[in-house]
Amino acid sequence: MLVIGLTGSIGMGKSTAAARFRELGIAVCDADAEVHKLYEGKAVAPIEAAFPGSTANGKVDRQKLAQALIAAPSRFARLEAIVHPMVKEAERQFLRAEVARGASMAVLEIPLLLEGGGHGRVDVVVVVSAPPEMQRQRVLARPGMSLEKLEQILARQLHDSEKRARADFIVDTGGSIAESAAQVDKIVESLQGRRGEAYAKHWA
Numbered sequence: 377m378l379v380i381g382l383t384g385s386i387g388m389g390k391s392t393a394a395a396r397f398r399e400l401g402i403a404v405c406d407a408d409a410e411v412h413k414l415y416e417g418k419a420v421a422p423i424e425a426a427f428p429g430s431t432a433n434g435k436v437d438r439q440k441l442a443q444a445l446i447a448a449p450s451r452f453a454r455l456e457a458i459v460h461p462m463v464k465e466a467e468r469q470f471l472r473a474e475v476a477r478g479a480s481m482a483v484l485e486i487p488l489l490l491e492g493g494g495h496g497r498v499d500v501v502v503v504v505s506a507p508p509e510m511q512r513q514r515v516l517a518r519p520g521m522s523l524e525k526l527e528q529i530l531a532r533q534l535h536d537s538e539k540r541a542r543a544d545f546i547v548d549t550g551g552s553i554a555e556s557a558a559q560v561d562k563i564v565e566s567l568q569g570r571r572g573e574a575y576a577k578h579w580a
Contacts (some may be wrong), residue, residue, distance in 0.1 A: 378472060378572035379579070381498035383489035385533045386526070387515035389504045389549030389556060394485050396560040404483040407472040410463045413483070422458045427451070439520065446528060460492070468484040471579045481567060483509040490534055490542055502563060505536055505541035506550040 382397070382404070384390050394404045415423075415436035423441065428479040430441040445452060465483055474482040486494050495501050506514075515526050540546055545566075547559045 379498045379574040380483045382485045398556045407486045410466045411412035439575040499574045
């Protein structure tokens with residue numbers, strides 16, 4: 377099975393590309409969605425222990441946790457040490473299930489794929505990209521987003537030009553959804569029949 381890594385900076389259109397992969401019958405494991413699940417389950421106790429007061433009613437309070445990280449950005453590493461192994465295990469279970477059902481390819485949607493070295497555990501890297509002004513507009517329209525928060529997020533992400541340089545394929549989401557979908561279609565078509573090595577090496 378071919379393991380496709382889907383990545384891109386915040387607001388670049390990963391969700392749009394992921395939706396098209398799903399429409400084509402290719403399963404997608406969304407790392408952010410897995411984090412959301414963990415913030416209501418397994419990760420709550422260790423996060424409360426590391427960041428006291430950051431949880432409420434048995435869930436991680438994302439606003440309180442964000443405030444704690446804005447106050448001490450160096451503590452991101454502590455949070456990642458808790459969450460990343462749990463997310464990786466969820467991805468492993470997802471890929472195993474896809475292999476078991478005979479899928480020819482599957483997608484791991486990971487925002488920090490290149491930053492975290494995850495590109496070594498996939499066969500193909502697909503980067504979504506859009507003009508910077510469009511990116512800012514999209515992100516600042518999100519509830520609870522501020523310029524300070526956006527700048528903190530961008531500081532932890534590789535520049536878009538670096539991601540594009542390291543991509544096997546680029547999906548430009550600066551146009552219409554239909555135009556983005558057509559680019560994904562073309563990528564999937566070009567990958568038909570390609571054998572993957574990443575699953576056997578890193579996930580089995």
